[in-house]
Amino acid sequence: MPHTAPIPRLEIRNLTRSFEGNQVVKGVSLKVLPGQVTCLLGPSGCGKSTTLRMIAGVEMQDSGEIYVDGNLICDTVFRVPPERRSIGLMFQDFALFPHLSVAENVAFGLKGDKDSKRARVEELLNKVAMGRYIDSYPHELSGGEQQRVALARALAPKPRIMLMDEPFSGLDNRLRDDIRDETLAVLKDEDTAVLLVTHEPEEAMRMADEIALMRDGLIVQQGAPYNIYNNPVDKRAVAFFSDINVLRGTVKGALTETPFGQFLAPGVPDGAEVDIVIRPQHIRIDFDRGGRGPNPTPTDGTPARGIVERARFMGKESLVEFRMDYDGSILRANVPGVFLPKPGKPLWLMLRRDRCFVYPATV
Numbered sequence: 001m002p003h004t005a006p007i008p009r010l011e012i013r014n015l016t017r018s019f020e021g022n023q024v025v026k027g028v029s030l031k032v033l034p035g036q037v038t039c040l041l042g043p044s045g046c047g048k049s050t051t052l053r054m055i056a057g058v059e060m061q062d063s064g065e066i067y068v069d070g071n072l073i074c075d076t077v078f079r080v081p082p083e084r085r086s087i088g089l090m091f092q093d094f095a096l097f098p099h100l101s102v103a104e105n106v107a108f109g110l111k112g113d114k115d116s117k118r119a120r121v122e123e124l125l126n127k128v129a130m131g132r133y134i135d136s137y138p139h140e141l142s143g144g145e146q147q148r149v150a151l152a153r154a155l156a157p158k159p160r161i162m163l164m165d166e167p168f169s170g171l172d173n174r175l176r177d178d179i180r181d182e183t184l185a186v187l188k189d190e191d192t193a194v195l196l197v198t199h200e201p202e203e204a205m206r207m208a209d210e211i212a213l214m215r216d217g218l219i220v221q222q223g224a225p226y227n228i229y230n231n232p233v234d235k236r237a238v239a240f241f242s243d244i245n246v247l248r249g250t251v252k253g254a255l256t257e258t259p260f261g262q263f264l265a266p267g268v269p270d271g272a273e274v275d276i277v278i279r280p281q282h283i284r285i286d287f288d289r290g291g292r293g294p295n296p297t298p299t300d301g302t303p304a305r306g307i308v309e310r311a312r313f314m315g316k317e318s319l320v321e322f323r324m325d326y327d328g329s330i331l332r333a334n335v336p337g338v339f340l341p342k343p344g345k346p347l348w349l350m351l352r353r354d355r356c357f358v359y360p361a362t363v
């Protein structure tokens with residue numbers, strides 16, 4: 001039997017869009033599979049919302065195509081209107097109608113007879129744990145409750161796809177985590193494919209089956225959160241998810257020498273510079289033994305000495321800054337729990353070699 005890939009619930013091919021001669025979406029292609037949550041993740045202004053608005057049909061692309069379940073819904077000559085795309089929308093500022101009750105808000109986009117509409121409204125309000133507010137009005141609800149009703153309203157017509165643009169950013173932290181998790185459960189239960197726009201890596205890691213990392217109008221990397229985090233495409237992709245330390249080295253014979261030992265730089269020509277990038281949580285710390293450090297190991301390489309500049313307790317972890325003996329530069333290490341060495345104390349640092357990334361040097 002030949003293996004056939006599932007038809008994507010949503011597919012966009014080479015979407016572009018310019019505003020006043022400035023191209024903000026530069027050829028974005030993406031697939032969202034049935035039952036999946038895909039996050040379009042990137043810094044402010046990289047073109048995420050514009051991409052979402054083109055899929056919703058409220059913005060027209062300059063070129064490229066959009067497909068739902070394999071059927072073309074929009075290219076530059078053909079265009080299904082937004083209300084017939086089977087796409088639900090949930091935006092941060094997508095307010096409920098203030099003069100309508102919760103039930104009327106959720107029923108707003110529904111077709112059919114009164115009884116079937118009421119049944120669907122009740123089903124959804126129960127799913128989002130808002131059943132007992134069915135006759136309330138939006139101003140009687142908290143922000144989180146309003147968000148739940150907005151989700152029920154967006155899901156009422158059973159959209160094939162849900163587009164969400166920073167839908168949780170108006171909520172405070174603790175509430176946001178709960179609402180995110182509940183929302184995800186309801187969306188999975190309704191079998192709605194989701195494309196969620198966010199600039200927050202934690203939100204994407206928490207919500208996504210698949211992350212599409214966007215930058216300057218292009219998707220630079222796409223994959224499962226684990227892969228994006230552990231095999232970032234470049235230095236900026238590492239830095240988008242966490243603080244980073246960078247060591248620069250020059251390549252000779254596909255190797256670069258650093259104070260922490262040699263690193264492989266396959267395919268990089270002699271004389272070229274590379275950046276060795278490591279996250280603060282992947283630095284190991286060891287004690288000074290009368291001016292000497294621990295022995296080198298294959299997993300952690302060679303130790304290098306640094307002097308504690310400052311140490312701060314951050315809650316789950318401690319952040320320690322070192323001024324390195326070898327060139328006076330600063331390296332930052334995260335240590336789980338409480339570790340607050342005094343400024344001026346010499347300690348030895350090692351880099352977990354399996355967690356170091358080597359990239360051609362960039363500014």
Ligand SMILES: Nc1ncnc2c1ncn2[C@@H]1O[C@H](COP(=O)(O)OP(=O)(O)OP(=O)(O)O)[C@@H](O)[C@H]1O
Pocket residue numbers: 019020024042043044045046047048049050051199
């Ligand atoms: N209607 C418009 N007219 C002119 N410029 C626009 C328009 N819509 C968006 N832009 C510009 O396009 C660029 C991308 O905007 P977009 O909202 O898509 O980015 P984003 O990644 O969603 O950022 P944010 O998270 O800040 O909304 C920005 O520079 C923005 O100013």
